[in-house]
Amino acid sequence: MQPVSEISGTAYPFGRKNVDTDVIIPAHWLKTVSREGLGKGAFEAIRNEPGNLFDDPAYAGAPILIAGDNFGCGSSREHAAWALLDMGITAVIAPSFSDIFSSNAFKNGILAVVLPQEAVDRLLEVAQTQPISIDLESQTVTTPFQDRFSFEIDPFRKHCLLNGLDEVGLTLTRDAAISTYEQRARNDLPFLARGLAVAG
Amino acid sequence: MAIKPRTLYEKIWDAHVVETRDDGTCLIYIDRHLVHEVTSPQAFEALRVAGRPVRRPDLTLAVPDHNLPTTPRKDAAGHRVPIADPESAQQLAALERNAPDFGIRYIDATAPEQGIVHVVGPEQGFSLPGATIVCGDSHTACHGGLGALAFGIGTSEVEHVLATQTLLLKRSKSMEVRVEGSLAPGVTPKDLILHVIGVIGTAGGTGHVIEYRGKVFEEMSIEGRLTVCNMSIEGGARAGLIAPDETTFAYLKGRPMAPKGAEWDAAVAWWKSLATDPGATFDKSVAINAATIQPTVTWGTSPEDTVAIGGVVPAPESFADPSKQRAAQASLDYMGLTAGMKMTDVEIQNVFIGSCTNSRIEDLRAAAAVIRGRTKAPNVRWAIIVPGSGLVKAQAEAEGLDKIFIAAGIEWREPGCSACLAMNPDKVPAGERCASTSNRNFVGRQGPGARTHLVSPAMAAAAAVTGRLTDVRELV
Ligand code: SF4
Numbered sequence: 193m194q195p196v197s198e199i200s201g202t203a204y205p206f207g208r209k210n211v212d213t214d215v216i217i218p219a220h221w222l223k224t225v226s227r228e229g230l231g232k233g234a235f236e237a238i239r240n241e242p243g244n245l246f247d248d249p250a251y252a253g254a255p256i257l258i259a260g261d262n263f264g265c266g267s268s269r270e271h272a273a274w275a276l277l278d279m280g281i282t283a284v285i286a287p288s289f290s291d292i293f294s295s296n297a298f299k300n301g302i303l304a305v306v307l308p309q310e311a312v313d314r315l316l317e318v319a320q321t322q323p324i325s326i327d328l329e330s331q332t333v334t335t336p337f338q339d340r341f342s343f344e345i346d347p348f349r350k351h352c353l354l355n356g357l358d359e360v361g362l363t364l365t366r367d368a369a370i371s372t373y374e375q376r377a378r379n380d381l382p383f384l385a386r387g388l389a390v391a392g
Numbered sequence: 393m394a395i396k397p398r399t400l401y402e403k404i405w406d407a408h409v410v411e412t413r414d415d416g417t418c419l420i421y422i423d424r425h426l427v428h429e430v431t432s433p434q435a436f437e438a439l440r441v442a443g444r445p446v447r448r449p450d451l452t453l454a455v456p457d458h459n460l461p462t463t464p465r466k467d468a469a470g471h472r473v474p475i476a477d478p479e480s481a482q483q484l485a486a487l488e489r490n491a492p493d494f495g496i497r498y499i500d501a502t503a504p505e506q507g508i509v510h511v512v513g514p515e516q517g518f519s520l521p522g523a524t525i526v527c528g529d530s531h532t533a534c535h536g537g538l539g540a541l542a543f544g545i546g547t548s549e550v551e552h553v554l555a556t557q558t559l560l561l562k563r564s565k566s567m568e569v570r571v572e573g574s575l576a577p578g579v580t581p582k583d584l585i586l587h588v589i590g591v592i593g594t595a596g597g598t599g600h601v602i603e604y605r606g607k608v609f610e611e612m613s614i615e616g617r618l619t620v621c622n623m624s625i626e627g628g629a630r631a632g633l634i635a636p637d638e639t640t641f642a643y644l645k646g647r648p649m650a651p652k653g654a655e656w657d658a659a660v661a662w663w664k665s666l667a668t669d670p671g672a673t674f675d676k677s678v679a680i681n682a683a684t685i686q687p688t689v690t691w692g693t694s695p696e697d698t699v700a701i702g703g704v705v706p707a708p709e710s711f712a713d714p715s716k717q718r719a720a721q722a723s724l725d726y727m728g729l730t731a732g733m734k735m736t737d738v739e740i741q742n743v744f745i746g747s748c749t750n751s752r753i754e755d756l757r758a759a760a761a762v763i764r765g766r767t768k769a770p771n772v773r774w775a776i777i778v779p780g781s782g783l784v785k786a787q788a789e790a791e792g793l794d795k796i797f798i799a800a801g802i803e804w805r806e807p808g809c810s811a812c813l814a815m816n817p818d819k820v821p822a823g824e825r826c827a828s829t830s831n832r833n834f835v836g837r838q839g840p841g842a843r844t845h846l847v848s849p850a851m852a853a854a855a856a857v858t859g860r861l862t863d864v865r866e867l868v
Contacts, residue, residue, distance in 0.1 A: 209715045210594060210694060214834040219813045223459065223479035225433035225486050237836055260715065262595045265628065266834060267813075268530040269431065270546035291564075291599060291630050292530060292544060299548035346562075347415055359548070360444070363556045366411065366419060370447075370558060373410040373421050381407065383651035383659035384423045384523050387450025388497050 193301050195356035199283045199326045203256035204245055205319040207312070211259055212266030213293065217275040230271055231278030246279075256324055258315050259286040263304075264293025273300040283326050285333065287312050298349050299359065305333060311341040328353060397669035399566050400635050401601045404541040404666065408524050410558055419558045423523035424540075426509045427454040427496065427550070429487040430815070431528030435551035436490040447557040449495035453518050456484050456501050457508045458815050462778050462805035465502045472502055480816065494554070507781020507807040510534040510748035514618060515781055517647025521636035521663040526553055531748050531831065532631075533624040537617030538644070539636030539666060541601070544625065564630065565675035567600035571608045573682040578865035580758065581616035582750055582829065582848035584608070585623045586688040590698030592678055597629025600676060603668065608682045609634050614643040615754035622749045623831050626695040635667040689735055689861055690833045690846040692723030697833070699735060701851070701863045707731035726835055727843050728823070735861050738845070742826035743768075743775035743802070743856040744838070745849050747812035750829035751780030753787050755849040760793040762853035762867055768801035769859030776803040776818065778810040802856060814839045827855035 221233035235246050245251060257276065263286040264272060273296040276284070283303040294304040305326060307315070311333075315324060318335045325334045328350060333341045352359065377385040398406070410419040425448075432454075439446070446452060459480035467473055475481040484501065491498035499506050505516065510531055513519035521539035526532060528550045535542035549559060569588055575581075589596075602624050609617060617634045624632030641660055644650045651659045686700035697720075699706065708720035708731065724731065729738070745751070745759050756779060768775050777797050779785040785807055788794055794804045811818040812830040814837070820826040822841025829852050830837075833844040845861060854864040 209719060212834050214832070214837055218836055218840075219815050222430050222815065223477070223483055225437070225482060227434050237840070262598070262628070265594055266530065266625075266832065268528060268544035268546055270434075270528075270548060273546070288595065288598065290628070292546060296546035296548065299546065346417075348413065348417055348560075359560065360438075360442075360552050360555045363419065363552065363558060363560065364444075366556075366558075369411045369419070370421070370556060374557075377421065381522075381662065383655045383662075384520065386651070386655070387448060388453065388518075388649060389450070 193356045193358055196282065196301050196303060196353045197328050199255055199303060201256060201323050202251050202254035203258050203315070203319040203324045204251050204254050205316045206245060206257055206259050207316045209260035210262045210265055213264055213269050213272040214266055216264065216272040217269065221275070222269060222271050227274045229278060230275035234275040234279045253280050255280055255282045256326065257281050257284045258312060258319055259284055261287045263289050265290040268292045270296045270300070273297050273302055276302060285312060285315060298353070301353060303328060303353065305343050307333065307341050307343055314339060397672040399668045399672045399674065400539065400603055400633055400666055401541065401566050404522055404524065405563060407522065417560055417562055420524060420561050422526055422553050422557055422559060423451060424513070424518055424520070424525040425452040425553050426513055426525070426527035426532070427452060428458055428509050428527070428529065429456045429483045430458045431547050432490065432550055433483060433486040434547050435554060436494065438551045439494070439554060444555045446494040446496065446554045451557065452496045452554070453499070453513070454487055454491045454496050455499040455506060455509055455512050456487055458809045458813065459483055460501055460806070460808040461816050462808050462810050462818055465806055477817070504782040504786065507784065508748045508751065508809055510622065511751060511780030511784065514538055514614070515647070515783055517644050517650030520644065520650065520659070521640055522666050526559065530625045531622050533629070534618050534622035534748055536621035536624065536631055536633040537614060538640055539633060539663065541631055541633065543631040564601045565599050567597055567602045567629065567676040568674040568678070569602050569604050570677065570679045571604065571606040571682050572679065574608060574611065575682050575685060578850070578868065579685050579687055580848040580850060581612060581619045583688040584682070584685055585620045586690065586695070586698045586846060587685045588680060589623060589627045589695050590688070591680060592627050594626060594694055594696045595628045597624065597627040600629050602627065602629040602632040604632060604634050610637065613754055614639060615752040618752065619749055623695070626831055636663045687848065687851055687863055687865065689851065691727065691729060691735065692720060693726055693833055693835050694719070694723070695831065695833060695846060697723060701735055701861065703735055705729045705731050705733045705735065736863065738861045739771060739825065740827045740855045740860055741771060741773045741824040742820045743772060743852050744811040744826055744828040744830065745852050746776070746778030746780070746810050747830035748780065749831045750849045751778060751784065753784050755829065756784065756788045756793050759849040759853040760796045762850050762864060763800045763802065763857060764796050766800060766857040768856050771859040772856055773824070775801070775856045776805055776811065778805045779807050781807050800857070811838050813837060820844070827852045827861065
């Protein structure tokens with residue numbers, strides 16, 4: 193994973209609430225065995241509307257998306273995160289995110305920034321004409337008009353994002369602890385610890 | 393010193409902590425991992441690239457469901473019928489290769505046990521009370537009906553579980569949905585959960601694990617509990633749980649992958665200790681009176697857009713929140729409905745009975761009870777019933793339910809996800825309406841431009857025979 197520190201640039205002033213992952217990437221795009229190329233299907237239904245935001249040349253290639261409440265609700269498809277990445281979005285700002293989406297975003301190095309609705313409203317206004325900057329180190333979002341909004345982020349996630357750490361690799365270093373747990377489970381919860389007989 | 397009273401969720405969580413970090417993040421052990429063809433190929437590929445094995449292939453079960461056509465899988469000569477869509481075929485082929493490559497038990501598309509992951513897990517006794525269960529699919533919450541802590545994960549997490557059999561998680565907040573009293577006749581668990589989502593909203597459970605409590609759930613069958621927990625995610629909660637009890641044990645006993653002999657006895661003893669302690673507290677609590685719940689339908693494009701069947705399409709102005717007003721107007725435009733219209737005047741062209749929410753035997757029996765002796769209404773162009781698994785299908789056929797459906801002009805299909813998300817050829821045409829027993833009425837979910845009304849199996853059956861949304865209580 194690439195380290196993430198500062199994301200600056202144009203932002204899509206999207207603002208829509210309850211954007212579900214079927215809107216971000218419809219199901220017929222899920223028939224892929226790869227993570228690449230999903231940008232073409234991102235926001236497909238919206239892109240069919242003439243004059244839509246995502247095909248407006250003013251925002252082409254914007255790295256930031258500003259959305260409304262409960263962004264990424266619905267299905268657990270990580271394809272939503274891959275689709276955003278493939279269209280060049282590396283940060284989403286919203287008043288709230290669905291739990292699964294924010295986890296998927298994090299695991300793909302997409303910054304999911306939670307700000308209060310008033311701050312998001314202000315950024316939606318600024319983004320019509322001006323770029324926005326997100327600084328992960330100082331946990332702030334700033335605009336050319338001297339707006340400055342602080343956001344919270346889980347310290348572990350911040351550490352992983354800043355250093356581009358692979359979570360699977362990190363957990364594999366805890367192998368001894370996992371083995372100890374498994375040993376204990378075989379004694380205490382044998383009915384859960386026992387697995388299926390596995391084909392050769 | 394007295395031990396602090398704990399909730400069901402806390403007890404399962406505590407039993408699965410491998411280690412706790414300073415910031416409170418826990419490494420949680422995963423007991424059961426269900427894998428299907430859509431969200432796993434990239435995870436297996438990542439393992440391959442990194443040269444990593446699956447840590448516990450014996451705790452992993454793979455079954456294809458999302459892409460499979462629901463037309464016969466074998467031809468007259470017993471040969472497998474190839475999947476026409478090349479992309480669907482490619483995803484299936486990937487799982488078919490990955491499972492044996494990584495030593496994982498695989499239920500083939502033509503096996504009698506094949507079905508939707510969330511139907512197969514409980515049915516095989518793979519899903520167990522008190523277990524942590526994950527799957528790359530948000531409706532994993534379903535297995536909470538057995539008293540398991542079950543939740544959907546993304547593909548990176550699928551990879552993490554395959555490689556380490558753990559997940560890094562923060563404890564969620566706890567939410568109690570208490571439903572007092574009993575359901576009125578003709579009102580089903582599906583109506584109950586649609587009503588609950590209408591009350592709490594699609595973000596009502598965000599950050600929480602819901603425990604459904606009250607007499608209604610104690611009286612409910614396992615099928616019904618699976619339906620309720622299935623839709624927890626539609627209320628924003630990653631997981632929903634119902635305490636395991638005698639009904640749960642009776643359901644699981646003797647299932648192929650369930651514990652046997654002394655291990656079974658030990659399991660039951662532990663499962664009985666899991667119920668929420670008296671005096672345990674929840675971060676959030678909602679109380680609902682079961683007697684007020686009517687057969688419930690959705691009018692919009694969010695599962696929270698619910699109304700009792702006797703009600704009318706709401707006016708966007710009736711919502712306090714301006715953004716909800718806009719969303720409601722957009723929903724009505726998409727759905728082709730006008731405010732004030734009676735729900736029972738909404739005409740239906742398609743009916744889908746299936747999905748991990750409502751495709752178990754009890755659901756099919758409820759549909760058959762309404763359809764028996766009646767036929768599909770002339771304006772219903774397409775009506776299909778897709779059993780949740782091959783075993784459900786066989787059971788329904790043994791009871792003669794298939795004959796009732798076929799005699800009514802309704803198609804009887806092979807198991808899979810089907811028109812729930814329309815990744816396979818089963819789609820609702822643009823602009824047409826579908827009474828569907830699935831869980832999501834999102835824009836385009838059942839096909840581009842398709843209009844979905846979420847209902848119970850009995851209500852879907854009623855719509856199939858009358859050609860409009862109908863109060864099933866008028867037919868029985
Ligand atoms: S039936 Fe629908 S909701 Fe259930 S697993 Fe399949 S696609 Fe997902």
